[in-house]
Amino acid sequence: MSETRSNKALKKRIEQCTLCAGSLSHEPKPVFSFGANTKILIIGQAPGNKVHQSGKAFDDKSGDTLRTWLGIDRDTFYNTVFFGIVPMGFCFPGKNPKGGDLPPRPVCAPKWHHQIFEQLKDLDLVLLVGQYAQKYYLGKTAKRNLTETVRCYDEYLPTYFPLVHPSPLNFRWHAKNHWFIDRVVPELQEQVRKILNGI
Ligand code: SF4
Numbered sequence: 001m002s003e004t005r006s007n008k009a010l011k012k013r014i015e016q017c018t019l020c021a022g023s024l025s026h027e028p029k030p031v032f033s034f035g036a037n038t039k040i041l042i043i044g045q046a047p048g049n050k051v052h053q054s055g056k057a058f059d060d061k062s063g064d065t066l067r068t069w070l071g072i073d074r075d076t077f078y079n080t081v082f083f084g085i086v087p088m089g090f091c092f093p094g095k096n097p098k099g100g101d102l103p104p105r106p107v108c109a110p111k112w113h114h115q116i117f118e119q120l121k122d123l124d125l126v127l128l129v130g131q132y133a134q135k136y137y138l139g140k141t142a143k144r145n146l147t148e149t150v151r152c153y154d155e156y157l158p159t160y161f162p163l164v165h166p167s168p169l170n171f172r173w174h175a176k177n178h179w180f181i182d183r184v185v186p187e188l189q190e191q192v193r194k195i196l197n198g199i
Helices: 005-015 049-054 061-070 108-119 131-141 146-151 168-176 179-197
Strands: 040-043 083-085 125-129 160-163
Touching: 005 108, 061 168, 061 179, 125 131, 125 179, 131 146, 131 160, 146 160, 146 179, 160 179
Parallel strands: 040 083, 040 125, 125 160
Antiparallel strands: none
């Protein structure tokens, strides 16, 4: 059972959402995926321009890096029995004057996330990818910054696994934080392997 009538209806409502139409310089185009039996939910930031064009989440260098960290191939990543992809903002938010991406639209997660969680009865783990997801879901239990939150990832298990965003722009962070690849990624792969093998 990868689809139910209620999650199909919810997906349709999200696809038709125009809540941010007046705040975007383009038509809203929500990018997300989940199924009734999704086991692992990836909560990222918002689509970049490339994903906005393709309509496929993490179909970019960030996605390649994330799949490597998870220890899985593209077929597994895009199979909604295994993974759902639900950003903090489903639509590309546009660019700031310096050329970087704007933050996720703040109305999106409060509007839609709880409705999606209600659908996911088999959910085993939520990956909080980046500071926006961590602030929203960890609240006061988040550490003083993303680095410390990710370093203390095991305090949030078995519900949440906080991660740095896999963007290539974070290369300086990785140069200073080798413990992430050495210690956190192997634990992430073990968690994912156990969940996927239990299906
Ligand atoms: S970002 Fe979210 S709330 Fe805003 S238009 Fe897109 S789907 Fe709707």
